[in-house]
Amino acid sequence: QLQLQESGPGLVKPSETLSLTCIVSGDPISRSSHYWGWIRQSPGKGLEWIGSIYYSGNTYYNPSLKSRVTISVETSKNQCSLRLSSVTAADTAVYYCTRLGILTGIDFWGQGTLVTVSS
Amino acid sequence: DIQMTQSPSSLSASVGDRVTITCRASQGIRNDLGWYQQKPGKAPKRLIYAASSLQSGVPSRFSGSGSGTEFTLTISSLQPEDFATYYCLQHNTYPYTFGQGTKLEIK
Numbered sequence: 001q002l003q004l005q006e007s008g009p010g011l012v013k014p015s016e017t018l019s020l021t022c023i024v025s026g027d028p029i030s031r032s033s034h035y036w037g038w039i040r041q042s043p044g045k046g047l048e049w050i051g052s053i054y055y056s057g058n059t060y061y062n063p064s065l066k067s068r069v070t071i072s073v074e075t076s077k078n079q080c081s082l083r084l085s086s087v088t089a090a091d092t093a094v095y096y097c098t099r100l101g102i103l104t105g106i107d108f109w110g111q112g113t114l115v116t117v118s119s
Numbered sequence: 120d121i122q123m124t125q126s127p128s129s130l131s132a133s134v135g136d137r138v139t140i141t142c143r144a145s146q147g148i149r150n151d152l153g154w155y156q157q158k159p160g161k162a163p164k165r166l167i168y169a170a171s172s173l174q175s176g177v178p179s180r181f182s183g184s185g186s187g188t189e190f191t192l193t194i195s196s197l198q199p200e201d202f203a204t205y206y207c208l209q210h211n212t213y214p215y216t217f218g219q220g221t222k223l224e225i226k
Contacts (some may be wrong), residue, residue, distance in 0.1 A: 047163070047206055049215040062214040063120075096162055104169060105153045105210035109162035 002026040004097045004110030012091075012117050018084040022097030022110060029078045030055040035100050036080040038071060040093040041112075048093075052100060053080065087117045121145050121209055125218025131226040132197055140192045140221045142207035147187045151211035154183055154192045157220075158203045166205075167192060199225075 008020035022036070029036060037052035051061035053071045061069050070083040084091060097110035122145040132138050142152065150170035155163035165174045167183035170190055180195040194201055202225050207218040 046220050047208075047217040049208075049217070052215075060213050064214070100210070101168075103151075105151065105165075105208060105215075106155075106163075107165055107168065107174075109164070112162050 002099070002108055004099065004108065006095060006097045006110045006113040008113060008115070010114060010116060012087055012115060013119050014088055014117055015086055018082070018087050018091060018095075018115055018117075020082045020095055020097075020113065020115070022080045022082075024078045024080065024097075024099075027099070028075075029073055029080065030075045033102055035102070036071075036073065037098045037100055037106070038080075038082045039096045039098055039106070039109075040091075041096070042090075042093045045093075050082065050084075050095075089117050091115070092117045120214055121148060121212050121216050123207055123209055123216050123218040125207055125221055127221060128219060129222045129224065131224050133226045134197050134199055136197045136226075138194050138197060138223065140205055140207075140223075142185075142190045142192075142218045144188045144190075144209055146212075148209045148211035150186045151209060152183075152185070152190050153208045153210065154181075155206045155208060156201075156203045157206065163206060197223075 003025045005023045012018045035054040038050040051071045053059045068085045072081050094112040096112045098106045099108040124143045152170045154167040157163040166181050171183045182193045205221045
């Protein structure tokens, strides 16, 4: 059974870097039929696509965040990571790890983790 | 970016009602659209993929239609567990974009 488990600090100071890890179980992250991504949802707001990565390392980032975002995969650990630099209060959100089918969009979500940016 | 305009933003309905939610894309996206249901404090769950294909395990009262720029999600007979927020997502062109959401409330 597929599980995506996000982990990382729940509180990050302004101007610092947010770092999250998604541990994937029940599916090899190197499977060619899927790629992996991150979505966020600010409190009481809608959903924002952050970016996606294929196991080979090809990445696709939202231009609104591109200068600050890095998504990576570590196939040996079956995990995907997100780094977002120079955070502000506007980056406070629940961050979701997701799996995407090559042609079918997001088909599975992690439970999400709340990250608050505050001093 | 492709804008996804979802309507209505909120909807009040009764158990047993038929409801329809619409998403319009600012440019053609073929059928590269999914519908998601989100309950408070939970992650979204996919209901429909490829605009009209029912996700495995999802009740058949949910259906999707459309192609190109206009898409609909229909719930044929609302059940108490269906009261939630619904989102569409286009995955035709990066950056992928969501509709603003439709909050479905009990009348």
